[in-house]
Structures are given as structure tokens and as C-alpha cells.
Amino acid sequence: MSKRVLMKGNEVIAEAAIRAGCRYYFGYPITPQTEIMHYMALTMNKAGGTFVQAESEVAAINMVYGASAAGGRVLTSSSSPGISLKQEGFSYIAGAELPAVVVNIVRGGPGLGGILPAQGDYFQATKGGGHGDYRNIVIAPASIQELYEMTVEAFNLADKYRMLVMILGDGTLGQMMEPVSFREKEPIVIPEKPWALTGRKDREEHNTIQSIYINPDDLEAKNIELQDKYKVVSRDEVRYEELNTEGAEIIIVAFGTCSRICRNVIRQASGIGIKVGMIRPITLWPFPTEVIAAAAAKPETRAFLDVELNAGQMVEDVRLAVNGKKPVHFYGRMGGNLPGQQEILDRIIKIHEEGK
Amino acid sequence: MAIVFEKTKGLTDKPFHYCPGCTHGIIHRIIAEVMCEMNILDDAIGVSSVGCTYNNYEYFACDMVQAAHGRAPAVATGIKRVHPGNMVFTYQGDGDLASIGTAEIVHAAARGEKICAFFVNNAVYGMTSGQMAPTTLLGQVTTTSPFGRDANLQGYPINMSEMLATLQGAVYIERVTVVDFKSIQQAKKAIAKAFRVQQKRLGFAFVEFLSTCPTNWGKDPVDSLQWIRENMIPQYPLGVFKGKDLEV
Numbered sequence: 001m002s003k004r005v006l007m008k009g010n011e012v013i014a015e016a017a018i019r020a021g022c023r024y025y026f027g028y029p030i031t032p033q034t035e036i037m038h039y040m041a042l043t044m045n046k047a048g049g050t051f052v053q054a055e056s057e058v059a060a061i062n063m064v065y066g067a068s069a070a071g072g073r074v075l076t077s078s079s080s081p082g083i084s085l086k087q088e089g090f091s092y093i094a095g096a097e098l099p100a101v102v103v104n105i106v107r108g109g110p111g112l113g114g115i116l117p118a119q120g121d122y123f124q125a126t127k128g129g130g131h132g133d134y135r136n137i138v139i140a141p142a143s144i145q146e147l148y149e150m151t152v153e154a155f156n157l158a159d160k161y162r163m164l165v166m167i168l169g170d171g172t173l174g175q176m177m178e179p180v181s182f183r184e185k186e187p188i189v190i191p192e193k194p195w196a197l198t199g200r201k202d203r204e205e206h207n208t209i210q211s212i213y214i215n216p217d218d219l220e221a222k223n224i225e226l227q228d229k230y231k232v233v234s235r236d237e238v239r240y241e242e243l244n245t246e247g248a249e250i251i252i253v254a255f256g257t258c259s260r261i262c263r264n265v266i267r268q269a270s271g272i273g274i275k276v277g278m279i280r281p282i283t284l285w286p287f288p289t290e291v292i293a294a295a296a297a298k299p300e301t302r303a304f305l306d307v308e309l310n311a312g313q314m315v316e317d318v319r320l321a322v323n324g325k326k327p328v329h330f331y332g333r334m335g336g337n338l339p340g341q342q343e344i345l346d347r348i349i350k351i352h353e354e355g356k
Numbered sequence: 357m358a359i360v361f362e363k364t365k366g367l368t369d370k371p372f373h374y375c376p377g378c379t380h381g382i383i384h385r386i387i388a389e390v391m392c393e394m395n396i397l398d399d400a401i402g403v404s405s406v407g408c409t410y411n412n413y414e415y416f417a418c419d420m421v422q423a424a425h426g427r428a429p430a431v432a433t434g435i436k437r438v439h440p441g442n443m444v445f446t447y448q449g450d451g452d453l454a455s456i457g458t459a460e461i462v463h464a465a466a467r468g469e470k471i472c473a474f475f476v477n478n479a480v481y482g483m484t485s486g487q488m489a490p491t492t493l494l495g496q497v498t499t500t501s502p503f504g505r506d507a508n509l510q511g512y513p514i515n516m517s518e519m520l521a522t523l524q525g526a527v528y529i530e531r532v533t534v535v536d537f538k539s540i541q542q543a544k545k546a547i548a549k550a551f552r553v554q555q556k557r558l559g560f561a562f563v564e565f566l567s568t569c570p571t572n573w574g575k576d577p578v579d580s581l582q583w584i585r586e587n588m589i590p591q592y593p594l595g596v597f598k599g600k601d602l603e604v
Contacts, residue, residue, distance in 0.1 A: 066434025210422035
């Protein structure tokens with residue numbers, strides 16, 4: 001690792017993308033992610049790439065579609081309302097099996113909502129949002145260092161599986177500054193792209209990229225092919241962190257910014273004699289279902305507490321994983337408010353008391 | 357025996373699915389012919405849109421991608437920025453370009469994006485069975501203007517060529533038709549000029565084709581050609597709206 005530098009989350013994402021070999025960025029301004037655009041506007045040309053400020057998020061994601069179809073490593077970024085507009089493009093990207101990386105620095109909704117951090121886009125990110133049966137890999141970093149490393153990894157995963165990878169951050173991660181250590185050399189893996197549109201050149205056949213299959217048998221076969229790919233991703237690409245789960249009686253499940261607050265709560269709970277652990281999903285899709293199910297099966301696990309910056313979205317996946325074996329509680333804040341450590345600790349004390 | 361006529365190598369052997377009398381086939385052929393004549397077929401990347409020509413990626417023999425409805429100019433922008441040396445074109449109908457895709461075409465033109473947009477205007481939504489388009493003429497009966505387009509209720513036709521010609525980034529704009537040999541030859545010249553503008557990286561090039569839709573107009577092929585002459589050309593005059601004196 002080279003020396004540590006202090007940087008803002010949004011700028012780290014842009015720097016990481018360029019280090020990962022991304023040479024095309026298309027975006028539209030929206031708070032709280034706009035520094036990604038500013039950084040790209042300053043640095044992309046120098047890196048030998050192209051920055052385009054699109055006329056809308058809809059245009060930006062379709063420029064991504066074109067650049068990816070042409071074989072480029074490409075990024076767009078936005079925040080919640082803008083991501084809603086991009087969903088049409090996500091569906092086409094899934095159908096055409098194009099690699100792309102999208103950053104969502106989530107803000108409070110619904111509607112225009114607010115500009116402060118939230119996790120209310122969990123459903124949209126992990127359950128679709130666009131039309132049809134498709135999946136995106138969704139990665140939820142919890143620190144600036146992770147934002148950097150996972151943005152680099154996102155590009156490799158997108159190319160490996162020819163699918164969209166979303167970095168799901170929030171306003172806190174985008175706006176805060178933390179030290180980050182950049183590697184001397186990034187682990188860039190760009191596979192051959194014989195399918196890409198380059199002009200036919202010496203090829204016998206022209207390349208075509210599309211997501212339409214008018215014949216129902218063809219479309220079903222395409223869907224089965226996609227689902228088979230998603231099964232491989234579900235098997236091989238689940239990432240999570242376990243913290244103090246060994247012997248824990250209450251297990252917190254939290255991701256991103258929220259997990260940082262919970263990390264401190266675990267220490268506080270330990271101080272008053274309550275054994276609390278945490279499972280932090282790093283990939284929200286594929287979801288770490290098995291590790292949660294395994295924790296639920298342990299006799300010493302008495303309950304789960306899911307903490308999110310929303311009205312309770314990931315908690316549905318936690319409940320599916322726990323499958324009724326143990327109670328699953330939820331605590332959330334909305335609108336751009338973050339829970340204090342004490343609020344979460346109070347909830348843990350209550351669960352602990354109820355369980356006696 | 358000497359070969360006196362050959363199908364252009366710019367098209368694949370896949371048979372067209374277009375209705376009898378529809379002029380999409382002629383427009384496809386002359387674009388393909390120009391690509392061969394200019395020796396750019398191997399460099400060309402085309403963008404299919406949504407509508408009757410959704411699958412013309414199967415017809416053009418160059419590399420092709422199919423875009424979401426109205427978004428072809430944005431997709432073409434992405435392609436062109438990755439491959440600035442390749443020839444990139446869109447093929448879009450009036451619903452695609454003049455209705456749902458107005459933002460994308462206007463901004464591609466305004467950016468002076470070095471692409472060619474081929475705009476096929478038949479004054480109606482063809483694929484979805486003859487609804488009113490932004491280009492539908494006043495008084496024209498469609499499935500969604502069954503009493504004729506009424507300016508008071510449904511507004512006025514959009515003249516895309518004239519509108520885009522106001523933008524500085526658009527360097528060449530011409531409206532043509534394909535109703536007879538002479539107009540087809542003129543349309544071919546316009547296609548070639550649009551590609552030359554792109555080759556010289558001068559900016560955005562746009563060719564509008566007045567085209568038939570016998571099925572949804574309820575007319576036979578010959579009457580459809582006549583209907584373009586008598587009804588469409590008065591609303592959509594042929595000619596060069598930008599770049600008349602441009603030597604390329």
C-alpha cells in the first residue's frame with residue numbers, strides 16, 4: 001500500500017474507477033453524489049477517457065449502454081431519484097448482458113425526498129426496479145477504504161459476468177472524508193470481448209446486441225440462461241463480515257453507514273454484559289442467506305435485530321433467511337436521520353430483557 | 357452471363373418483414389448501398405430503435421445494437437465516444453425520435469455529436485397499429501385521432517428538421533423522400549453527405565425521409581406514394597435546412 005491520503009467518499013469512487021481502467025463516464029448532476037462528476041470532469045480526459053454530462057439520467061444510462069456495447073469500461077453515478085430514472089436502462093443492460101457499474105449514493109425518499117443519507121433504495125436495488133426477471137450485483141461498502149476497493153472490484157465483476165454492478169452507498173459515505181490507502185497497482189481483470197461492437201472489420205459475421213426475443217421459446221431460453229448465470233453469482237460472489245458472532249445471544253444485521261453505528265453498539269453492549277454480534281452483508285445481492293441461517297440455527301442465538309435507515313426493507317431478507325427459527329426485530333430511522341448508539345442499545349436491552 | 361444487378365453486401369440475406377408498399381425497405385437498401393460505395397461497412401456501427409424497424413440489426417450487415425425507445429442518439433453517443441474513428445448511425449421512426457426521444461435527439465445535435473441520425477417520418481406509429489404521431493398531419497385520421505387530428509385538442513405536427521437546424525452543433529440537415537427514382541437518388545446523396553460529414557468529424561448530421569405506411573394509412577402502395585407528394589410534402593418541404601453550402 002502507498003501512503004494514506006484523506007479523501008471524500010465521492011471522490012474516492014471516481015479515483016477508484018479511473019484506477020480500475022474505467023475510461024467512460026456519463027452522468028447528470030444530483031446531490032449528494034455530484035462530486036463524482038466533478039472529479040471525472042477534472043481527471044477523465046487526462047486519463048485518456050471521456051466524460052460527458054448527459055441531458056438526463058435516462059440519456060446517461062443509455063450512453064452507458066452504448067459505451068459498454070462498444071466494449072468500454074464505463075461508469076455512471078446518481079442518487080435515488082436519478083436512479084429511478086435509470087431503471088429502464090438497467091433492464092436493457094441486463095437483457096443485453098452488458099457489463100456496467102452504477103453508483104447510487106442514496107438519499108431520503110420517496111419523491112424528491114431529501115438530500116441526507118438513507119437506505120430506502122434497498123428494495124429497488126436488490127429486487128429489480130426495472131421490468132423483467134433480472135438481477136444486479138449490489139455492493140454496500142461501509143468505509144471510504146471499502147468504497148475504493150469495492151469500486152475496483154465492481155468493474156471486474158461486471159466484466160466477469162457481463163452484468164450491472166451497483167455500488168449502494170448513502171449520503172454519509174459520499175460526503176464524509178476518511179483516510180484511504182491506494183494500491184500501487186490495481187488487480188484489473190478485463191476479459192476479451194469478442195461480442196463487442198467495434199465495426200465488423202475482418203469478422204465474417206456482424207455482431208449484434210439486443211434484448212428483444214420475439215419468439216417465446218427464444219425468450220424463455222434467454223431467461224433460463226440469465227437465471228443460470230445468477231445462480232453462479234449467488235454461489236460464488238456472496239460477501240459479508242461477521243463480527244463477534246461467536247457465542248452472541250443477539251445478532252445485529254446492518255449494512256453500510258448503519259453498520260458503523262452498530263459496531264460501536266456491540267462494544268457498549270459487551271460493557272453491560274450482553275453478548276451482541278453482527279453480520280454485515282457486503283453484497284446485498286447476492287444476499288448472505290446461508291450465514292444468517294447458520295447463525296439462526298445456533299442454540300445460543302436468541303434473537304436478531306435488523307437496523308436500517310429505512311422502514312424495514314432488508315429485514316424481509318433476514319426473516320427469509322432466519323425462517324422463523326428465532327425472532328427478528330427491526331429498528332430504523334428515516335428521512336435522512338441516523339440512529340444514535342443509545343437508541344440501538346436501548347432496543348438491545350429491551351430484547352435482552354424480553355428474552356429472560 | 358454478366359451480372360447486371362446484385363443485392364448490396366450492406367444487407368444480410370434475412371428477408372425484410374415490412375408490409376407491402378412500405379418504403380423502409382428502400383431506405384434500408386440505399387443506406388446499405390452508400391456504406392458499401394463509401395467502403396465504410398466494416399467500420400459502421402448502427403443503432404436500431406423501437407418501432408417497425410426494431411430488428412433491423414438483423415438486416416444491416418454492419419455491427420448493430422438495439423436501443424430502448426427514443427434513446428438511440430444516447431446509445432450512439434456512448435458508442436462514438438468509445439470508437440471515435442468508427443461510423444455510427446441511428447435509424448429511428450417518428451414516434452421514437454420526435455415523441456419519446458426528443459430530448460436525446462436535441463441534445464445529441466446540440467453537443468455536435470459526430471453521428472448520423474436517419475429519421476423515417478411516416479406521420480404515424482406503424483408498429484403499434486397506426487396511432488397519432490407528433491408528425492401526424494392536421495386532419496389526418498389515426499387510431500388515436502379517429503376524427504382527424506384537431507389542432508385545438510392535439511396540437512400541431514413537429515417539423516424536426518427545421519427545429520434541429522436551429523442548433524449550432526447540427527452541421528448538416530436535409531429532408532428527402534423516396535417516392536420515385538429521382539427522389540431516391542437524391543436521398544442516396546443525402547445519406548452519403550451525412551456520412552462524409554461524420555468522416556470529417558464536422559458535427560451532427562441528420563437526414564429525414566418522408567416514408568409510407570400503406571397499412572396504417574389504409575391506402576395501396578401507389579396511392580401512398582401519391583399521398584406523400586400531395587399531403588406530406590406541403591407540411592414537410594424537401595430540401596437542405598443546414599449545411600447547404602457545406603463542401604464535403
